[in-house]
Amino acid sequence: xxxxxLTLKSAPRQRVDLxxxxxxxxxxxxxxxxxxxxxxxxRYRIDELFEIEGEDTRNLVLRGDCRKFDYVGRDARDLSLxxxxxxxxxxxxxxxxxxxxxxxxADIFAACELRGGLVRIDGSAGDFVGAALPGDKRGMRGGIVxxxxxxxxxxxxxxxxxxxxxxxxxxxxxxxxxxxxxxxVMGRVGKHPGYGLRRxxxxxxxxxxxxxxxxxxxxVHTLGFLPLWFAGLRxxxxxxxxxxxxxxRVHRYGGDLAAVGRGEILIRAG
Amino acid sequence: MEINGVHxxxxxxxxxxxxxxxxxxTAQNLEWAYHSARAMTGFATSVIACGCEAGIERxxxxxxxxxxxxxxxxxxFAMGGKGLAKQLETRAGQCVLTSPTSALFxxxxxxxxxPLGKNLRFxxxxxxxxxxxxxxxxxxxxxxxxxxxxxxTTGMVDAVGGGNFLILAESQPQALAACEAAVAAMKRxxxxxxxxxxxxxxxxxxxxxxxxxxxxxxxxxxxPTLKGVTRTQLSPEIESVMEIVIDGLTKEDIEKAMxxxxxxxxRLGAGAGIxxxxxxxxxxxxxxxxxxxxxxxx
Numbered sequence: 001x002x003x004x005x006l007t008l009k010s011a012p013r014q015r016v017d018l019x020x021x022x023x024x025x026x027x028x029x030x031x032x033x034x035x036x037x038x039x040x041x042x043r044y045r046i047d048e049l050f051e052i053e054g055e056d057t058r059n060l061v062l063r064g065d066c067r068k069f070d071y072v073g074r075d076a077r078d079l080s081l082x083x084x085x086x087x088x089x090x091x092x093x094x095x096x097x098x099x100x101x102x103x104x105x106a107d108i109f110a111a112c113e114l115r116g117g118l119v120r121i122d123g124s125a126g127d128f129v130g131a132a133l134p135g136d137k138r139g140m141r142g143g144i145v146x147x148x149x150x151x152x153x154x155x156x157x158x159x160x161x162x163x164x165x166x167x168x169x170x171x172x173x174x175x176x177x178x179x180x181x182x183x184x185v186m187g188r189v190g191k192h193p194g195y196g197l198r199r200x201x202x203x204x205x206x207x208x209x210x211x212x213x214x215x216x217x218x219x220v221h222t223l224g225f226l227p228l229w230f231a232g233l234r235x236x237x238x239x240x241x242x243x244x245x246x247x248x249r250v251h252r253y254g255g256d257l258a259a260v261g262r263g264e265i266l267i268r269a270g
Numbered sequence: 271m272e273i274n275g276v277h278x279x280x281x282x283x284x285x286x287x288x289x290x291x292x293x294x295x296t297a298q299n300l301e302w303a304y305h306s307a308r309a310m311t312g313f314a315t316s317v318i319a320c321g322c323e324a325g326i327e328r329x330x331x332x333x334x335x336x337x338x339x340x341x342x343x344x345x346x347f348a349m350g351g352k353g354l355a356k357q358l359e360t361r362a363g364q365c366v367l368t369s370p371t372s373a374l375f376x377x378x379x380x381x382x383x384x385p386l387g388k389n390l391r392f393x394x395x396x397x398x399x400x401x402x403x404x405x406x407x408x409x410x411x412x413x414x415x416x417x418x419x420x421x422x423t424t425g426m427v428d429a430v431g432g433g434n435f436l437i438l439a440e441s442q443p444q445a446l447a448a449c450e451a452a453v454a455a456m457k458r459x460x461x462x463x464x465x466x467x468x469x470x471x472x473x474x475x476x477x478x479x480x481x482x483x484x485x486x487x488x489x490x491x492x493x494p495t496l497k498g499v500t501r502t503q504l505s506p507e508i509e510s511v512m513e514i515v516i517d518g519l520t521k522e523d524i525e526k527a528m529x530x531x532x533x534x535x536x537r538l539g540a541g542a543g544i545x546x547x548x549x550x551x552x553x554x555x556x557x558x559x560x561x562x563x564x565x566x567x568x
Contacts, residue, residue: 161402162402199399201399222416223417224410225337225401225403225410225419227337228419229403231336232403232404262399264399
């Protein structure tokens with residue numbers, strides 16, 4: 001069966017909540033075509049917005065300029081969703097399982113409150129990747145987010161479990177208020193990394209401009225879990241999967257001592 | 271049945287159901303993995319008094335271990351799940367956690383999960399860190415040489431304990447040489463351990479005793495120095511009997527190990543003083559697993 005391909009007819013004027021599309025694996029192509037989505041105060045059928053081809057409703061492809069489409073893949077289960085371009089905000093929010101592959105950029109709150117599966121963004125992502133929604137107390141609770149470009153501020157804010165991988169740079173407040181889990185950044189990070197971090201790990205390839213004063217220098221160590229952690233990423237199509245980028249020797253800073261203080265910033269050493 | 275002049279008795283070994291688990295110990299080098307594994311599987315020859323039976327199953331190359339370091343696989347067997355879990359935890363805590371550079375991983379993915387690092391983590395006094403990698407949880411416990419890494423659980427499966435065979439020889443050195451050959455061959459069989467010292471038992475037991483406090487005592491029928499004063503099973507030329515006990519994850523594993531061991535003994539043959547192969551059983555009352563020597567060697 002070929003993937004169910006939705007090609008955008010024309011870019012909508014208003015932002016569109018595309019979350020109903022997450023039910024696709026349980027529907028027939030005709031039922032997917034009849035799904036209704038909101039754009040401002042108007043409701044559209046999916047086939048009013050997209051040309052639809054293919055049969056496999058577990059395997060969706062979105063084509064066209066989808067930057068005004070929010071909540072793509074929201075709460076999805078067992079759905080393989082590819083966006084051949086960029087998407088709007090809240091992409092992959094609360095996703096349970098499956099994959100969301102954005103071949104362009106993603107707007108704010110990508111993979112926020114993710115529960116499982118893989119969210120891969122080939123371009124860059126906005127602020128609050130893997131974070132909690134405003135007012136909520138827990139961000140991502142499982143799964144992996146891979147961003148091949150850069151991410152904005154507050155990446156992994158209140159992340160509870162799971163892994164956020166950033167091949168590019170991260171903005172300010174990276175890993176802020178981390179509850180547990182891991183945020184790994186290959187590029188540079190902005191100001192205040194690990195602010196308010198309770199538990200969990202902020203793994204950095206490059207030393208930040210400054211380490212927050214509420215972190216204690218624990219020295220340089222060889223940590224046995226790191227080879228295992230990197231081995232767990234080998235199946236990803238990512239620089240994180242390349243053994244040449246793996247390491248087990250790190251400079252460890254424990255903190256944030258202004259919060260619970262059981263977390264750490266690990267910076268590649270040697 | 272006779273193989274290379276060695277008589278194979280028409281009898282069977284009697285084994286019983288056990289619970290088993292496997293743990294993988296890695297370290298900076300094989301020597302330190304062995305230090306830890308030997309300590310963990312020490313004093314674990316018989317459930318009669320040790321709480322569990324355990325042994326080193328085999329060496330693991332860095333490619334075979336979760337963390338890419340050299341390691342060894344150990345198997346532990348006990349009569350019940352609770353006892354096994356307690357023994358595993360106690361031994362892991364005292365023998366692996368304490369051993370420099372060691373790490374501890376599950377060796378069985380299926381079965382019922384039992385704690386491996388799950389409770390050892392509390393040694394970290396709140397500084398322990400959990401990491402979920404590939405759907406499994408690991409604990410990083412800060413220790414004085416760095417960090418002790420332990421997987422949260424390992425799998426417990428049904429297993430078989432007490433497979434055995436007896437080597438009857440013309441002299442003690444000949445019996446021991448045959449046992450050494452057998453154990454060397456059996457160590458190449460996966461999923462089994464021979465839990466006694468060097469894999470060999472010289473004090474085979476029978477059920478019961480004249481002393482009320484004891485539930486097992488020397489197997490006088492196979493003691494060569496008692497040939498003239500008890501209902502012996504030994505002919506005049508037999509001067510020494512040694513036993514190899516095998517615990518395995520399945521009946522088939524024990525059969526393979528017994529066959530490999532008996533073949534190795536028979537290769538030495540009557541010329542090396544080996545006269546008979548026999549087996550220990552209790553008339554079928556002890557356990558449901560019967561290993562008939564002649565069927566195994568057919």
